[in-house]
Amino acid sequence: MMDSAQAEILVASLLGKEVGGWRINSFLGKGKSAVVLACSREAEVGAIKVFHPELVERYGRATQLERILREKSLVGASHPNLVNILDGGECPETKVLYIVMECIPYPNMHDALLSIPSEMIPVLIAQLASAARFLEDRNLVHRDIKPENIAVSSDFSRAILLDLGVLRPIGLSNLTDVDQRSFIGTLRYGAPEFLQRQEEDSVEGWRAVTFYQIGAVLHDLIMKRVLFERDSEPFSCLVRAVIEKVPEIFGDNARCVTLANHCLIKNPATRLELVSWDRFQNLVIDDSPSITLARDRIRQRQKYFQVAAAQEKPVGQNPRSVRKTLDDVCNRIESRLAALMNDLQAFPLRSTQSIKNVEQCASETYIHFEKDELKGIPFKITVSIRFTLIDENLGRPIFRAEAAAACANEYIQIEMLPAYTPIHTGEIELLLDNSYLEEVFVSCLEDAYMQIEQGKWPNEGNIIALMVKRGAV
Structure with a gap:
């Protein structure tokens, strides 16, 4: 040095x-x-x-x-x-x-951190992601995205990504420089797999690293402090925090908080499943009135994330912990469905059944609706919600949720259900507090009525698949 x-x-x-x-x-x-x-x-x-x-x-x-x-x-x-x-x-x-x-006459984001208004955070992050994607489109990765390497204009309307000194071409196995072997970048803002040099040398592998670093910058903007600030010393504590600790993030903009949480997930495969380039640009798209209430409910859940991050009790990868996680999911989804059916007041009498498969880290909740002539439903309807645990995420599990629905004259055997449609990937709280479940049931009930109006009634022993509205995956 x-x-x-x-x-x-x-x-x-x-x-x-x-x-x-x-x-x-x-x-x-x-x-x-x-x-x-x-x-x-x-x-x-x-x-x-x-x-x-x-x-x-x-x-x-x-x-x-x-x-x-x-x-x-x-x-x-x-x-x-x-x-x-x-x-x-x-x-x-x-x-x-x-x-x-070019000479940039602006301070870096780290020095301006406390002055940046919260309403400008989505704009700056969307711009930062756009610059990173510009590099990826040219088969390059920055590798050292952090607040010190980002200039911010005096009116906080423009971010400029700087310092391309460790720029790297993607997927070239014949590189001669030392960054093939040692960690290149800034430890505090490095993804766990990058710190341990376990990143995949592909577009997707480096994209996961970039998403993590942008999420780390987003954390600093929201929290007005550097990532893992309390774990800075000694050096070994910072290393352990990057690999094991879930940072606490809470703020007024629930969409930013959720995106930061997803970007900072330790497992790169889960990170890529939850985050896409579009999610950064969607930060600056105005919310439509139809989801305003759902966004308010998400804000109310921020205290949960804060508490969960503070407690930080990792869940081990063992059958007992998986069963406990699946039991919790089934209990919560059944309670949410009961409340939803009560609110909708549009469905016939029902019975609910949950099945857990610990080996496959999955659970399925089946809702069987009876025939109801008074509601104009002359057949039975079954809706299934399947949850697959894809990452225990240090005690804050990430699930993939899928749904399938069908109608028949008799009770529908589970194995006869049609193909499942993805409705959500992420924390269970976001599914319960959003409109995804309601959209599943409303869409399949509306499709059932359309089948009736078109004269498409299920024959004896046959079923008719019903439409399930695809959610945000």
């Missing part, structure tokens, strides 16, 4: 001179291995990062030059939320390695 004395000597040797055709005008700052200076070339101005020669030789000139050339590959590729790269390479005269980028 370069100390202040080394930085001063390097700056003094460069001021007033040219590096790669760029005149060095003034000092802007320094990092661990380079100094940043204001520069100009004819009418063009920029910020030049010059790497300390001794550190370059110590850690490998070819490695650093390869990284610079990756950044230089973005010359001419412009995105409003990504710093523009102007030039880079090895200076023929001084032999120093450098990269030139």
Whole structure:
């Protein structure tokens, strides 16, 4: 790491001179291995990062030059939320390695954190994700997304992703630099699989890492403090927190809180199942009146997440804990269904049955509705809700919920139900507090009436599949 004395000597040797055709005008700052200076070339101005020669030789000139050339590959590729790269390479005269980028006259997000209004958080996160996706579309991954590497405009309306120094092409097994073997980035904001160098070198694998890092930035914006702040020292505590601890996140914007929780899930496969690029852009889409009440109910559940994160009692991967989790799901879903049927007042008499399969980490709740001539329903209807535990998530389980529905003249055998439709992936609380369950039952009952109106009655021994409205998966 370069100390202040080394930085001063390097700056003094460069001021007033040219590096790669760029005149060095003034000092802007320094990092661990380079100094940043204001520069100009004819009418063009920029910020030049010059790497300390001794550190370059110590850690490998070819490695650093390869990284610079990756950044230089973005010359001419412009995105409003990504710093523009102007030039880079090895200076023929001084032999120093450098990269030139546009000069951004804004503070970084970490320094501005306490001043950023909560209403601007969705805008900034959507822009950050857009910049990261821009890189992914070019088969590149940033790997060091954090508040210090994000500039924020003075009116908090624009975020700019900076510092592309550890940019990496995706899926290239012949890389020669050290980042094939060691952790590259910032520990606090690194995904657990990235910290342990267990990430998958694919678009999906690196996307999971990027989602985690964006979620970590979102955490800081919501909570107004750095991720795992209380676990910063000693170093081993921070490592353990990244791998094992679920951060507490609560705030006024339930959509942001939920997205941050999902981005910071430890298991990358679960993370990818819950998070997509669209979810970041949806933060800035106005809610329609039809889901306003559901959003209010979600806000009320934030205390649950806070308490769950604070208690943080990991659930072991064993049959007893799985059974306990499935028992809890079945009890809660049956209670929610009873309340829902009472609210709707539209369904015939029913019976409810729950079956748990511990080996498959799944449960199914069947709701059998009787015929009801007074309601104009001359056949029986069965609706099944299936929950599959996909990640115990340190005591805050993540489920995949699916539903199937059918009608018949007689009792419908479970194995005769049609294919299941995904309705939700995430915490059970979000399913219970949202409109997904109501949409399942309303859609299948409406389809039952449509079958009647079209003269499509089930024959003896046959069933007719009913439509189940697909939820947010």
